[in-house]
Amino acid sequence: MKTPRAAVRTRATAVSAVLVGLSLSLTACSGGGVLDGTYYAEDVNGTSNLGQLVVDGDDVTHNEYKCDAVYTKADVESTGQFSDDHSQISWITIGDDQRNERTGTETLSMTDDTITLGDTTYVRVDSDAGKAMLDKHRAEECD
Incomplete structure (x- = not known):
């Protein structure tokens, strides 16, 4: 047939x-994908710098950001990885700067445009809040 x-x-x-x-x-x-991108938080580590959180898949990098430059010095840069369920970041390389609070494992929460670590909320750079934060930072700190 x-x-x-x-x-x-x-x-x-x-x-x-x-x-x-x-x-x-x-x-x-x-892993990653949905969270991939750059996020900023105001007054990180007790400075007027922004905190910059860069997510690439399961990998995370944290730096201080001032004006249009990222401090990539080893003493302020931290790298980490998300847990399988993206509920925590385990910091692997931790900067030597005493102000650097990125240590051990941190629990996080997320929305479409934010990642919150402890009391600090990082907003996605291409969100309205992220654009406003960068514009404000540049106007106040970069003249």
């Missing part, structure tokens, strides 16, 4: 749809 071509095409389309869906769900589970 021969299978009509329309039935074969329907099955092929269904299988393709399942594979695309599976591919998307596996990509979403592979």
Whole structure:
């Protein structure tokens, strides 16, 4: 008995749809993605500098940001990784600066445009709040 071509095409389309869906769900589970980007917080470490949190997949870097430059000195830069469920950051490399509060493991909470570590909320740079924060910082600190 021969299978009509329309039935074969329907099955092929269904299988393709399942594979695309599976591919998307596996990509979403592979870490990061949704959080990827740059976030800022005001007056980090007791300075007038902004705190800059850069998320790339499961990796996180924290620096101080002043005007249009990032302090990449080893004493103020920290690097860490998210836990599997993205509920914590474990800091791997911790700067030597006494003001640097990025130590050990920190619990975090998130929204679409924010990451909160302890009492500090970092806002996504391309959000309205992030743009306003950068504009204010540049106007007050960079003249």
